[in-house]
Amino acid sequence: MNTSHRTISNVSVDCVIFGFDFEQLNVILVEREYLDPLTGDIVIKDFTLAGYHIFEDEDLDNAAYRILKDRTGLENIYLEQFGTFGKIDRVAKEKDQLWLKLIDQGFADRVLTVGYFALIDSTKVKLFSHGSKIQWFPMEEARKMELAFDHQEILQKALETLRKNVRTEPIAFELLPQRFTLTQLQKLYEVITGNSIDKRNFRKKKLQMPFIVPLKEKEDGVSHRPARLFHFSREIFDNTRNERFGNLF
Template identity: 80%
Template sequence: MDLTHKFLANVSVDCVIFGFDFEKLNVVLVEREYDDPATGETIIRDYTLAGYHIFEDEDLDNAAYRILKDRTGLENIYLEQFATFGKTDRVAKEMDHLWLKVIDKGFADRVLTVGYFALIDSTKVKLFSHDSKIDWFPVDDALTMDLAFDHQEILQKALDTLRNKVRTEPIAFELLPECFTLTQLQNLYQAITGNIIDKRNFRKKKLQMPFIVPRTEKQDGVAHRPARLFHFDRNIFEQTRNERFGNLF
């Protein structure tokens, strides 16, 4: 993390980084650990979202991109601001006060944080630890994990936003590799929304969307009949957007 910039003490950004492993939805969490310097006893050990304070001369959106790149190495990623959290007691837990004290970076006790969520194709991402451990966790687990600060509330809101948005905007593809099978796409929708979907109806609907285009290749290395692959064509999507006004995905 670049520390040559001055940051705003009262404003941070937290990124909810979502990924999909073809089975369930996952989220990136960063371990927060503090051992008593005298006894060596672990006093704090829990998880936070990927976040940092915003620099004085940095656009808000860029702060989110910076954090994302810093943790995943990725650029040109789907990233969307979804809410800002500003209760006075969002740093209320004992652990949180202690943490701010021991890291001693000049962050204020009163911090508003702007939440962004990122959708990434996690099949080929390597996460960067820097000084703290970082890893993927199933979203369902993360929601019961008692995260630092108000990060559980932030995660819940990010998930709600994603669930809503996926019904009207073609953002699910951001979580898949360039080529995907219809079953993978269906599993993704099911993982996000929690509903189960009828296979035949799902395929019928997707196959008549002109921007979901079949490829000549087939799936490879699977112990069963290989599935046809598709990709999402954004150009076709944009061109046909008006005709489809009001349709859901």
């Protein structure tokens, strides 16, 4: 992490970075560990979202892009601000206060944090630890973990926003490779919404959508019968948007 910048001590950004491995929705968490320097006992050992204080000399959105790049090396990624968290006591727990003092970014009794979620194709991303363990967790597991600060609440809100927005915006495709099968797309919708979907209906519906474009190629390197590959056409989606949406009620 570049530390040549001065930070704003009472404002941070936290990124909920979602990925999909064709089986589950996953999220990146960073380990927070502090051992007592005399006894070696574990004082803090838990996980946080990927976050940091904002720099005095950067726009808020740029702080989120910086954190994402810092942890994944990725740029030009889908990133959406989904909420700002500002309960008085959100960093008041003893270990959280200790942690804030340890990371030495100036100290504030109270920190407000702005949440962004990122959607990445996790099949080809490398994570950067910068000295703290960083790893993907299945969302089903992460949502049951005791995370630092109010990060569990932030994670839930990110998922809720993702669930809501996949219904009206074509953001799910950000989680897939450029070329995907309908089975992969269905699985993705299922893990995001938490509901199983009828295969026949799903295929029928998707095949009618002009922006889900069949390719000549099929999967390769699979043991089952290779399925046809598709890609999402942003151009066709945008051009047909008005035909699809009126007021919904």
